[in-house]
Amino acid sequence: MSLAGAAADRWRGFRNRLLASPRFQKFAIEFPPFRPIARRRSRALFDLLAGFTYSQVLYATVKLGLIDMLQGPALTGPALAARVGWPAGRLERLLKAAVSLEILELTSTGAYTLGQHGAALAGNPWIAKFIAHHHLLYDDLADPLALLSGDRKDNKLKEFWNYSATPHAASYTALMAASQQAVAAEILAAYDFGRHRQLIDVGGSNGTFLAAARSRYPQLRLSLFDLPAVAEIARVNLGNDVEIHPGSFLTDELPKGADVATLIRVAHDHDDDSVLKILSAIKHMLPPGGVLIVAEPLSGIAATAPIADAYFGTYFAAMGQGRTRTAAELGRLAAAAGFTSTTAIRTRNPVVCSMLKIM
Template identity: 30%
Template sequence: MTAGAAAANALLVNLTTRFIVSTAFFTVARLGVADALRDAPRSPADLAATVGADPRALARCLGALAAHGLFRELDDGRFALNEPARLLCRDVPGSYLPYALQVAGFFDSAAAFERAVRDGGTPFAHHYGTPIFEHLAQHPALGAHFDGAMQALHGIETAAMLEACDLAGATTFADIGGGNGDVLAATLARYPAMRGVLFERPAVLERTRERLAEHPAAARIDYVAGDFFAAVPVRADCYYLRHVLHDWDDAACRTILGHLAAGAPRGARVLLGEALLEPPNQAGIGRDMDLVMLQFTGGWQRSAADFATLLEDAGLDFVGVTPTASMISVVEARKR
């Protein structure tokens, strides 16, 4: 076998079996293995007795995950936390566990992936009977959990955005579709003279209002309930949309941006926090997130050029792209 043939075979094996690694990851997250390892390394038998698992099966899951960089297998067979695994603990800063459990809970919808590719739509909607955001609205407990999952997934991006972007010239910062308010709260903490606006659906807004009631910047936050497909009645000199447009197709994005532009003053900055789609044949988080959008929302990731076109169509002048230390870049435009 030539080196090229061997590499091709290895790639196919990897793609064929990758879902099993994800399944092992979800299982370990559900079992609470990371929390069971918080204090010290433990043997598979000891660990299995604590979390309720078969020792050998658990050891094999952890061994595979350790080979991928999650957890650490010691020479004596015990397992320990490493930095990525520590983020699977509950109640640690930046915990990833809520997002892992959210995706694990919807994993069975992946069975409808082929149907969605053949017939259109999303695997999620084919499996559950409704699009994801309708499903979350119909199940408030799931919606609240989704908010926590988004915080877990995207929390690190807030600090990265604030480090990369100078917002000192803004007097009012509007977070459009701002979810649990973490971005807005962090931004107002960084800029004490700034006011903030959180624009969200009513159910989400009420949860966020309660959550931020005791925040030091609470008196500087205005809450506006609405639907950005109907109107964005918010006036600010800086607007931020993080991971909003990737949930929607181009027509929907033009509607959202058009409504935002209609209410924005001339010269207002519009910032889009998005994982940009990589060029053809280049691996990266953008390509992976694109499949996540196919699975759940029906939207897609876009390149900087794609965003420039959408922005220009909405009456916004594309300014440029600022990379950050996280997976997102900040696409900037200004109202004409």
């Protein structure tokens, strides 16, 4: 252990003993210079306690269509209640909660309009689509200990994301496509695909990323590989100028020809053995000097840790497979697959997408 690491560990021990001391807690709230810090920490701790109710308020607001209703003129509580079909008093509880979370806002006349978060949702409708499907996750989280320990087997999210279940192909593909435009924009802003001649999107879903890449790089040859049911959806969306290859990247050989491949929000859905199979298939498919771009939430980044490790970590537990990984963990899997280098690519918004260049 380094001296810096040992010093940091000693500091953590001292800090934790101090924060756990009732005497220090009393001092911190009574001593004026410390009081703002004590209040801030109390609020942060309570937010951890109350976070589940916050998410339910957000879910209810989206499901009732309040974001859509309030994109126009502000509406009074009774007017919103009439549209929703709820008693005004019942809806008022939700409206007050949504205002407190800055999803909605009160105007000077006492009517309701969009708050900061509500306006952001209105401009990013794909987020609302993800929120709307969270009832599956909430059901799975009814007993979080059973979910996280693996004792719960009949998870709703696991059933929904079962890629081998053809009846779900259209549903999960539409949900993935809802957010793919934002992810595609980050990828195309961070990496220049113009230096390549052919791109293959492995696990390319309905082709949303390739459609965006085609607009940016019309000279680039494009191909997509995904399960047959999903590939058919991509074929309809992309037309005949994109090569569509149906198959499973876990069992089938990938088509050769591309000198750059993308793997977008795929690796974190699978266990290490499966990721190694996918990376090995891509390495075998790429020519010498070929490039693989991996885009997904990465663990180990302080700015996005609650998203990658708390949200996605729990989400994948409900899915029954997959996990977020650090860049180093993905690099080790890539090395085992035969790649020689893994480099992080800076993106404009790592909350939406983090990226790695693997060669």
